[in-house]
Amino acid sequence: MFRSNFKPGSTRWAVRRAQWRSMGIREEDMHKPKIAIINTSNKLSCCYVHLDELCRIVEQAIRDAGGLPFEVRTVAPSDFVTSAGKKARYLMPTRDLMVNEVECMMEGAVLDGMICLSSCDKTTPAHLMSAARLNVPSLLLTCGYQVGGKCSNEKFDDQFFDIDDVYEQVGALATGAISEKDLTDMTDVAIQSPGVCAGLGTANSMHIVAEALGMTLPGNSPIWANGRKVKEYAQAAGKRIVELTQAQLLPRSIITEKAIQNAVMTVLAVGGSVNTVRHLSAIATEAELPVDVIGLYEKYGKDIKLLTSVRPNGPYRTEDLEAAGGTTAVMNQLRDFLNLDALTVTGNAVGDNIAHASVKNNEVIRTLNNPVSQRPGVAILRGNLAPDGAIVKLSAVPGELEQFTGPANIYEGEDEAIEALSQGNIHKGDVIVLRNMGPAGGPGTVFACSFVAALNGAGIAEHVAVITDGELSGLNRGIIVGQLMPEAAAGGPLAVVKPGETVQINFVDLSINMDVPQEIIEQRLQAWQPKPIELGGGSGSYLSQYAQLVQPIAQGAVLGKRRIHTKQVE
Structure with a gap:
């Protein structure tokens, strides 16, 4: 029944049996479904330090349900720790390295299913991408947030x-x-427990995305990392992955176009991270779905309003969102728009999972008739600076600002921009351009978010705009436009904007333009040449390999994939 049960007497059967018998695995256990527990635990970051305990709970639950668990370790980046080297260039590439590691361990060992312990920013999208790529029974356990x-x-x-x-x-x-x-x-x-960063940064936003896609048990997000509830979910998830494997319920039956639509609508309602756009695009690419994710954000942004005001979007904290009912309650507010028939890992449809969810605090989770804002949490801007789109977290723009116009003040990295800030060379009314920092230009997407945070700390974020193709944090707030596409290193117009030229950002008609005639922009782009990047480590380094393989950010910045045809959203 299970693909891991090799033919007795074969070479693969014999050598594997010898290995496993030496480990104390009993004969009767070798015929059970073999489940990988993808454990991203390490001692570098508080995001992961509690995962070993959760792994033991999952392990026992799998045994009790009739499965044979195998803990598998992978790389695990932390945005606030592994961002230290090479200006954070390793963060985005590590997402895709993780996907490849999961593939190697799952497919190399021919295991039957996997449960992924998902924590910091890159692990949840990597686990969803892995499930979509491998299409073996899979389930995510999102492992919770920290408190201050x-x-x-x-x-x-x-x-x-x-x-x-x-x-x-x-x-x-x-x-x-x-x-x-x-x-x-x-x-x-500032940090009083294990778990991911408080607030609706990328980590908590992707936990919510995983549930909205139907790839976690209902109610798994957001959840405090240090409480009884997360342990109960670990036990339930361990039991459920065995059932999924026995039933052969596969991820591509769950991660469908309808599920992607549900996830986009949920992100818009909670004001999730701008990085959900690239990660959902990557998940769709790995699932080989012909979905225009950016177009979905544009389409549903017309109807889905902001229902929560959780930091950085407002005064409430992640624990308030959990207490108010969490993702299931938010989705129940959206039920008139959601694809309620979309399948989930429970074996039931979304509509069944959220049917009994209730909002326990009507200020933390509003209704569509009484939203926090008439605007969605996230929006796509287009114009001559971003013909393929750019992303803004409208929920984090101060005072529901309608437009911002100012002269371009250009930097090739956030260190230079932070130094300029400390020297008083950044002024109110400036549009700060941080460029050549995208997946190809970094390569690996260079941090821009520390500079944005510094603007807030300096008290001038309400008066300075930032546009970038670099890495933003879901925790960033202010007049920020990210993921300009195409990125500068790919010959996007961001590469040829000049110091002092006027940049216009309109949050009502959702446009971003420089005040330069189109024919002049095209002339500049024809004469433009990419800058060489000196990374060190030789041509065989992972960053060098990544630079050669990374695909456009609109496709999720996945590795080595050919472009797939995308349907236009009506």
């Missing part, structure tokens, strides 16, 4: 801080608004 704490010193009187506050206050330090001791004191209290 209170700080008391000469400046702060029991003021609450989390990692988002720490991130932004670097800018306050750069401008002299706080001292190094103040920042140090914040770091001592």
